[in-house]
Structure formats: C-alpha cells, structure tokens
Amino acid sequence: MITVMGAGAFGTALAVSMARVRPVRLWAHDAAHIAEMQRTARNERRLPGVPLGENMTFCSELETVSKQDIILLAVPMQRLRAVLEAHQGAFGQAQLVACCKGMELSTGQGPIGIIQEVCPKATAAILTGPSFAADIAKGLPTALTLACGDNAAGPTLQQSLTTPNLRLYRTSDTTGAELGGALKNVMAIGAGVVMGAALGDSARAALMTRGFAEMTRMAEAVGAEPETLAGLSGFGDLVLTCTSDQSRNYRFGLSLGRNEGFDPSVTVEGAATARAVHAKARALGLEMPITAAITGLIAGELQVEQAMDMLLSRPLKEE
Template sequence: MRAAIIGAGGFGTSLAVVLGGKGIDVRLWVREPELCRAIGELRENRRYLPGIEIPSSVTPVDDLRRALEGAEMVVAATPSQVARSVFQEAAPLIPTGVPIVTVSKGIEEGTRLLPTEVLESVLPPPFHPYLAVLSGPSFAREVAAGSPTLVTVAAHWQRNAVVVQEAFTAPTFRCYTSTDVVGVQLGGALKNVIAIGSGIVDGLGFGNNARAALITRGLAEMARVAVARGANPITLSGLSGLGDLVLTCTGELSRNRRVGVELGRGRSLQEILGELGQVAEGVNTVRSARELAHGLGVEVPITDQVYAIIHEGKDPKRAAAELMARALKPEFRY
C-alpha cells in the first residue's frame, strides 16, 4: 500500500511512524520546504516530534502532486482551520476510489462544519463515500513511541472503515470501527474545549473534586450537543468521547489543558500561545462549538464560560463562581 499523509504536525508525523513501521510506503506532505528537507536529512521531525526516528519507508515531500501520486489511502492531518484551503488545492490530485481519512479535531469557524463535511464541500461527490475519520485518546508522542493506543475509525460505509482499520492496526495501535461519523468527530472537537476548562480548574488550584466534576459535566454537555446534531449518545461514552476527554483533561502532554492551566494562573492568552508554539485546537473550537450549540438550542454552560475567559477576558474565578451558582436541577432527565 502507498499512503499519503497531508500535514506533518505532531499527529501526522506519528501516524507516518505507525504506517511506516508496518513497511507501508508513506509520502508525508510538509508545507514548509525547509522543514521537509530537515526531516529527510535527520529522519526526525525536530519541530513537532523531536527524538522520534522516522522509518525509511516514509518520504517527506513538499509538493502535493508528488505526495498524492499513486496514493491508495489519503490521511488529512492538517489543523482543522486550514483543511479547506489545503484540500481545495489537493482535490484534483487525489486518486479516485481510495479512503480519505481525516484526523483533524475541530469545527470550522464560520460554517460550523465538521472535518468530513469540510472535505465534502471541496471534493467532488464521487469521493464522498470514501471519507472516514480516525479519532480517540492518542497523544502523538506516545503513538510514535509505541505506547499502546486505541482509537476509533468511523465511516458511513462500513467497508471503508474496515479498510482504514486494517491499514492502521499495528501491535501497539488498535482500531475499532463505527458508523457514527458525527459523534466521533464531535467527541474529538468538543473535548478540547472541556480540556481548557479542566486546565483552568487546575490552574486555580481547586483540586481533584472540581476537576472530576468538570470532566463529568463536560461529558454531559458534549453529549447534548452531539445528540442534537444527530449523533448516537453511546458514541460519547467510547474512545472518541470519554476516552479522549479523560486523556486531554488530565494528561501532561495536552496543549489544551496547558492553555487552561496558565489562564487559571492569570496569564494572558497571547503570552501562553506564544510560548506554546503549536496549535491548541480548543482555542479556536470554543467559538465554533458555542455557535453550534446555541444554533441547536443546547445549553452549554461550561463552553460559555470558557469562551468568555478566552475571548472576552473574563476572570476565571468569577466564571467558576457563576457555574456553581446556576439554578438547581436534577442531574438526569429520564
């Protein structure tokens, strides 16, 4: 098999390591020619995944045509907010009848579209049945280092999901399949917002009780939005929902959590992002997630407060106090 991975950030590179480790011929598209040359010479992506050796079966390229030529599977691994522009350029170059797997986690600003829907909007209809999404609790560094990792592959066409499942499954990388394309994507996108909230709780020094409560109520909030958007609520209790949420809210490698921690400590967003040097998807997603939820008529108090802290400069302590002072109600409505 020949695979094209479009995007050489941390996760795109880690998936190149997984596929390349299986002997699959991988073309890894790198936007910046300088970084592309460095990866090829050093066999390492020192910007996004330092210290991880890239297999010889992975060829970094900075030309989309060369990346996609002869591809039997295409992996869309760009940040969600640039996927449209990249795949508008890539569309005429993608071979027909091959799986196109997005691993982006976000909601496009303005349109409120999920990653597969963005791809549908720029790719001709014959490509649409071959779209899939891979998501789950998977820090790029741990994936590339060979730590046991479990993810979900969702596609409307089950056979397409199975093809992707078989391509990616390796001794330390296990894939399950699903047909809930919406639920798997919303789990991956919305958990980043909740993870910022969880980090804020930690940055404020509120302790374990508060973090557990935030994660639990955050999952309820995610599920409400997902169901209103047509997802199966069970999906949100799986790897792409609860699994990814727990990882991102508690893991030290979580960029979204790190942003929240520093916000809770009183630092400015601009300063935090300047130090981070990589994309924290939740910072952009919180705006789209809030708009999506409000458009669906879904209550999202945690998302509302995270949005206010990030984009309106609200004091995190005041936001926490307002969440605790909300009207009393049953936990579940049966």
C-alpha cells in the first residue's frame, strides 16, 4: 500500500498519479477536508479541477503500517518533524519517502536526517526534482530523482513509485539530492527578486549561474557528489523554479522585488530555508554571497538596490 501524507497540491497530485496504476491512500490531518474529498472526489481547496481517482481512499487517522508499506511525506518542510513524531509509533519499519524540500530552521537538518532521527527503524528516502503539482496531476511527463541510501530498498522504491508520467532516476547520494532541492528554493526567490525589480533576463541568468556555484560549494563541503547537483534534483529543479511563476518561491521573490505584500497563507519553503542555509554557511566558513543577500532581503534588512550593490561590488576573480 502507498500512503501519501499531506493533501496539499503536491501530495494530491502524487496520489492522483500513483492511483492510475495502484491503490493509494491520501491522508490529511483535517477530518473535514477528508470528508469533503470523499464526498466530491475533488480537492478544490488545494488542487482545483482535478478529479481524484477511483483507486484513492482517504483518511485522517493512520493505523500501524508494515515495513512493506510506502509512506510519501508530502508535508511542509518545517512541519515534517512534528508529523513524524505524532505518528512514529505507527511507522515502525515502513519506507518513508520525503517529498518536501528545504532545511529545518531550528536544526539545519534536511528531510533524511529528520526521518533517521525520529524513526530510526524506517527506511529513509527522498523524492525530489523539477516538478509542479499541476503538471503531475494532468499526467504530463515529469522526471524526478529518488535518493535512498539503502541500495537494496532503492530499486524496489523506484519500481513502486514509477507511473506512466513519472520517470524516476535513482541515486544513493541522499545528501546531494536533499541539498539540491533545498538550495534551489533560495535561488528561486532571488530570481524572482531580479525579475520583480526589472533588472532583466541577463541578471537572472547571472544569478542562476552563480547561485548554482554556491549550491555546489555547500554540497561538496558536506560530502555530497557534485554530479548529483548537476542532475534533476539540483540544476534541473533550479531551472524550473527560477523561470516559472508556478513556483511559489519565485512568486514570493517577485513580490519582494516589486516591494509588494505576499499572501501569508501560501507556504514558501525557501524563506525559512534561506535563513537555515545562511547560518550553515557561516558555521562551515563558506562564502555564499547570493544566499546572504537573499536572506537579508527576506528579513527586511536589505533593499534590492543595496543587495545589488553588495553583489556587484565584490572583488573581481576568475570564474
């Protein structure tokens, strides 16, 4: 059995895709939301206009699962630990696949580290890469990275989670996969700021390129493989989220660049992650000036003109 925990847009889209080929259970903490989806076969709150498949069932409670069960954790990054702690008695030796991207603000940990800490008997994996919920739900072709440090469990998960429109590439480099997904959200905010402030496509291309250099720098510093960052979970996701207003992080950056307000009910994973990444970079002694500038903008400590001057006045060097 595959269970998707989290009935937001992305979790619902994954459940819809999986349900085309196998039974899927969709969990949400809100019992009223579950009742609404059961009644209407829709999730109009989070993914309007998409019919929920006949293979889908819904629940707000989770009974004990077996070690053969796959749990997709499609909850916001900053809530992942709380969800795991609330259900750790049920998970046991289940296969837990994080579908969120970012760093925990309080600890600087990624999803894999949190799973291993809270549920040490479970198999930990992460599903990440360039993907929008709307595309997945519509059955459009999407390629993702599945990272699992257990080389026996990884191929089984890859087979189980592949659908007609989801093609999964496997890696054992969980550190690189989760860092790529976390850091690209920070750069997507920066790309949105550039475009919102009308600094131009050339400036966005420069930010993406130098931002990718920062992503690789941090990943290598913590033992990740640079090839992982050059793949779907790093470069691929960076391109998508820095160039499309379907990205919440990019839209949040647009609002910063335009000096406009942003809907506080919309989850922007990159905002908290930027602070966590900036703190981690300082602890590691890493130079990450773009991350520092974006963090300052989010905190209201910098204006766009100040951030731009700070970056453009840095010493000249070889690429």
